[in-house]
Amino acid sequence: MSVKDTYTDAVAGFILEHGLGAVSLRPMAKAAGTSDRMLVYHFGSKAGAIEAGLTRIAERGIEALEALLPPGPRPATELMPMLEGIMRTGAFDASVALLLEVTALSLRGDAPSKLIANRLASDFRDWLAARLTEPERAAELLRGIEGWGVLRGCGLDAPFPTG
């Protein structure tokens, strides 16, 4: 793994932990064990570093979630309660928050955010489709999950989408 690759991981971790709005070069570089100078050297700019970090996060994407589930497609009536249990632990709160931040930027017209947001969402949708015995329900259920996540972030206890 190249040096730049290591930095990319560190940047991804920093963004996930602190959020897009809290990114600045010096603290992020410190967390990566290097200097702002090096981040700019390797990624060209702050925006480049963020883009690399977000892309890395999108690549890692579903891995963490995948690891918590038994393999193979399931009917929604089985899969959704499993997902609900996982989401309710809060383990993915940071990921949800980041998705919402990127989505907000995308809604405001930020072009790089549009790309990343689209990738994050469609990767999740495709993963969901592959995990369901009723893949045609993926979009509807994804909509429900995202909405549930937003309401959870707002402190409201909406019902989790079911089969």
Place this chain on the structure above:
Amino acid sequence: MSVKDTYTDAVAGFILEHGLGAVSLRPMAKAAGTSDRMLVYHFGSKAGAIEAGLTRIAERGIEALEALLPPGPRPATELMPMLEGIMRTGAFDASVALLLEVTALSLRGDAPSKLIANRLASDFRDWLAARLTEPERAAELLRGIEGWGVLRGCGLDAPFPTG
């Protein structure tokens, strides 16, 4: 309307237009026709100004949406297509983006954001319940609307929730 009240409106407008992440005192004061000095004087701090602006936005809340709809409760099969038409115009993209920003902060543990996010979401939920002939479906439909908004922000065309 007091001077501070005018500033509050201007701050609310600035936040809606540019997003929470882009708020800084001097540009916001310029948009309000005053100086950073005055915003700090009236609101105590940047955080105080933001809180006042967000509260004002929450107060205004549903007004703009309300104005676009015929009065009285409707069945979901009627109301939801109306909402879909309105949302698809993009007129509320900035509002959605702001809600997502606040929700993200709330998910990361920011206490003031938790309050505002909760108020924004529960006001919308209550409004929806009052607008439906089946008010018990408000939470489920709100979840669908929020999820739809997120996916729309991501550039995905999910189906709008229906009756």
Place this chain on the structure above:
DNA sequence: CTACACATGTAGCAATCGCTACAGGGAGTT
């Protein structure tokens, strides 16, 4: 050994950040 590309540390620049100290201006009260 030399040459050259990659990588890095030090130092600093101009801009912006949130915020504050200080000096009033203007209106109303005594």
Place this chain on the structure above:
DNA sequence: AACTCCCTGTAGCGATTGCTACATGTGTAG
């Protein structure tokens, strides 16, 4: 007239921002 209270402009502070100039190290190919 003197005093007080609300409001505002000017100026600036120390910190942080993204980024860069310059010098240097380090490893590899010729």
